[in-house]
Amino acid sequence: MTETQIPAQYSTGVSRINIEQALIAAGKDLDRLEPADLALLEDFHSGGRIATYQLVELVDLTPETEVLDAGTGIGGTARYLAARFGCQVTGVDMVAEYCDTARWLNHLVDLDDRIVVRPADVTELPFADASFQVVFSQHVQMNVPDKDRLYREARRVTAPGGRLAVWDIVAGDGSALDYPLPWAEAPEHTHLATPAALRTAIESAGYTVEHWTDLTEATVTTMRTVLAMPPSPLGLHAFVPNFRERAEHLTDALADGRLRAIQAVAVAS
Numbered sequence: 001m002t003e004t005q006i007p008a009q010y011s012t013g014v015s016r017i018n019i020e021q022a023l024i025a026a027g028k029d030l031d032r033l034e035p036a037d038l039a040l041l042e043d044f045h046s047g048g049r050i051a052t053y054q055l056v057e058l059v060d061l062t063p064e065t066e067v068l069d070a071g072t073g074i075g076g077t078a079r080y081l082a083a084r085f086g087c088q089v090t091g092v093d094m095v096a097e098y099c100d101t102a103r104w105l106n107h108l109v110d111l112d113d114r115i116v117v118r119p120a121d122v123t124e125l126p127f128a129d130a131s132f133q134v135v136f137s138q139h140v141q142m143n144v145p146d147k148d149r150l151y152r153e154a155r156r157v158t159a160p161g162g163r164l165a166v167w168d169i170v171a172g173d174g175s176a177l178d179y180p181l182p183w184a185e186a187p188e189h190t191h192l193a194t195p196a197a198l199r200t201a202i203e204s205a206g207y208t209v210e211h212w213t214d215l216t217e218a219t220v221t222t223m224r225t226v227l228a229m230p231p232s233p234l235g236l237h238a239f240v241p242n243f244r245e246r247a248e249h250l251t252d253a254l255a256d257g258r259l260r261a262i263q264a265v266a267v268a269s
Contacts, residue, residue: 015074015239016101025233035083035109040234042076042105044182045139045167046250046261047215047222048236052077052138055167058211058265059134061085068092068132068157070122071140074239075102075115081136082114090132092120101239123149130159138167142183145191147198151205158268164207166264169250170195172257178249180242195262207266216254219261223251 019041023030028037039049047054061067063086069078072091075098082089093099102117120126122140135154144150154164169183171192184190193201195214203209227247237243253259 015097016104018239019074019101019105022233022235022238030108033108035079035111038076038079038105038109040232041236041238042074042079044073044076044236044240046169046182046219046254047167048226049076049080050222051167051215051219051263052080054215055136055138055165055263055265056081056084058263059163059165061087061134063087065134066090066132068125068127068135070125070135070137070154072098072102072117074098075105075117077136077138078102078115078117079106079109079111082111083109086114089115090127091115091117092122092125093117094119094121123153125153125157127157129156130162131157133159133162134165135162136165139169139183141168141198142170142190142192147193147201148204151201151207155205155207155268158207160268162268164202164264164266164268166202166262166266168198168262168264169254170198170260170262172253172259175256175258177253177258180246181249181253182236182240182243182246192259195260198262199264202264202266206269208269209264209266211263211265213263214260215263216259216261220251220255223247223254227251 043049043052065087067089069091072093078089078091096119099117099119106112106115135158171194179186
């Protein structure tokens with residue numbers, strides 16, 4: 001991914017400051033922070049922690065599992081996996097600021113020894129072949145024009161028999177979208193595949209899909225519930241500018257069929 005493919009909201013330079021202020025405003029003691037304290041503000045994808053939990057339940061993880069969180073953002077999924085299963089997780093993201101924020105949060109919840117965060121391009125991963133048993137990819141591909149390259153790289157670093165766990169937004173009926181969206185300021189920042197094209201890219205990379213579910217309706221229900229909640233200092237709005245507007249645009253597009261939400265697990269052949 002080139003610099004021009006990174007939406008502007010991904011480089012504000014204030015994510016750590018804003019998150020710190022949100023935690024303090026919510027009454028959290030930064031010297032005694034637990035991983036669960038971050039749950040409301042760290043899962044930068046539709047459905048939040050609920051979607052992460054549901055995807056994780058489809059993949060067998062143990063303390064010995066080597067996991068890659070490809071497109072880790074501020075590290076929510078990586079921390080959830082490391083805290084719950086005790087496994088070693090490597091997180092990569094193109095945005096250096098997000099990597100810095102993820103490391104800071106890992107330190108606050110005492111997970112430094114289980115998580116490594118590296119700035120890296122998900123289409124050019126700095127790892128040896130077959131380095132990981134499980135690769136998580138959540139709401140990443142809509143920013144990547146070359147889906148084939150994305151999933152070939154994921155497959156290259158997945159050990160034979162390992163799994164790719166996907167939670168993603170894909171194109172729906174082809175109608176125009178309202179912007180901004182959580183991942184894009186404008187149409188030129190988004191690269192949505194159809195469900196069929198996404199599945200083809202994954203399978204062509206050398207994976208066999210064992211689970212493929214359209215969770216659009218459930219995601220709309222979850223998103224509407226979140227949007228109806230009383231205001232709180234904790235949430236993705238702590239570091240994503242205009243988050244409510246972005247979330248409303250996403251929810252409306254999922255509700256009327258312009259977008260779909262896909263959950264998938266594929267096995268490396």
